[in-house]
Amino acid sequence: MEKNSKNILSSLLYSGKFILCIFTYTGRKMMNKKQINLIVLATRDNIANCRVLETGEKISLRLSSYQLFEIAPGEIATIDIKKIWEFGNNKYISGELIDHQIKVHLLDLKPLKLTDWDF
Secondary structure, X not given: OOOOOOOHHHHHOXXXXXXXXXXXXXXXXXXXXXXXXXXXXXXXXXXXXXXEOOOXXXXXXXXXXXXXOOOOOOOEEEEEEEEEXXXXXXXXXXXXXXXXXXXXXXXXXXXXXXXXXXX
């Protein structure tokens, strides 16, 4: 995640209209201007806590219950954006789940140190 990257969500919020085009290749299909990649951190009954893949910004994802049960923590979810809003210093996004994949190399995880154990 780049330090100089633009705040995507703030750019998308402009009088309810989408003003930023996002084009990234997910390996399967091209994303259009109303889609975003999110890292799923945790899922609850009707919401998922996520981070925007490009910026690391925290956001809560609202999906229909049957779509929310398809994703799991650690996956990269591609969302077709329907609505973005802020309430009480929290950012929310709703839409439709387009794709979800596990891409470990995009999560910037540090490997665990291995040690020898004597039994």
